[in-house]
Amino acid sequence: YxxxxxxxxxxxxxxxxxxxxxxxxxxxxxxxxxxFASCVIVMVVNELHEVAMLHQSYISDEHETFVAGFMTPGETAEQATTREVKEELGLDVDCLDYVGTHWFARREQLMHAFIGHVKRADFNLSSEVDGASWVALDDAPARMFPDRPGNTQHILYRHYKSKV
Ligand SMILES: [Zn+2]
CATH class of the missing domain: 2.20.70 (Ubiquitin Ligase Nedd4; Chain: W;)
Incomplete structure (x- = not known):
């Protein structure tokens, strides 16, 4: 300032x-x-260990994203995460695992990272999402953004992968 x-x-x-x-x-x-902005990013997984991969052309046509969004004032990171999953995919989160905070240098955002467990269901997508699919765990990294230092997608992926 x-x-x-x-x-x-x-x-x-x-x-x-x-x-x-x-x-x-x-x-x-x-x-x-x-x-700086506080944001949430959540790797949405179901009981078959499939990952919800989103196609959002305003972000990338080449790589697929996880659910993510800005926290709003008065909201906890957990509330923002549950809200974003509902808004973007139309799914209810059963439980969240917190995977810490990660600094996204390129956009100067603090990312609060979560694994969001849901029951497998069809998606009801928001207009911000051009497509989404359930992807087998081992097939997800190839669709994600490249694994550069600080890439929260891969931090989340490795965390989840080490637990299943
Ligand atoms: Zn003043």
């Missing part, structure tokens, strides 16, 4: 304990720490 989002005054750098210099508004008497 360079200007106060509340009152518009130019911010000054002020020492904030262990955090070092942080932009500060003299009028509002508050610090403005850098903010």
């Amino acid at each position: 360079k200007y106060c989002p509340e009152c518009g005054k130019k911010l000054i750098d002020r020492q904030a304990g262990d955090d070092g210099a942080v932009p500060f508004c003299d009028d509002c008497q508050r610090y403005w720490f850098d903010t």
Whole structure:
């Protein structure tokens, strides 16, 4: 932040304990720490260990995605995850396994990663999703984005694969 989002005054750098210099508004008497988006990503799996792979052409025509989305204020990561699975695939999550947080550097987003367990059913897709299919666990990596450092899809995949 360079200007106060509340009152518009130019911010000054002020020492904030262990955090070092942080932009500060003299009028509002508050610090403005850098903010970033919190998002959820969930690998949806069913009782046959199949993975829900999504085709979303606004993201990629070459690679398939997992359910993902932005958290909204007032919502927990677990609520956002359950909501996104319902919105994008039309499925109810029976239980979630938390697989930690992962920094998505390219978009400066903190990704909260989950495995979402559902019962196998047909999808009822949102308009953001161009297609989806149940894919055998071993066939999923070839359809995912390349396994680069920090790719949360593969972190989730390896976590789940090591448990089944
Ligand atoms: Zn201010």
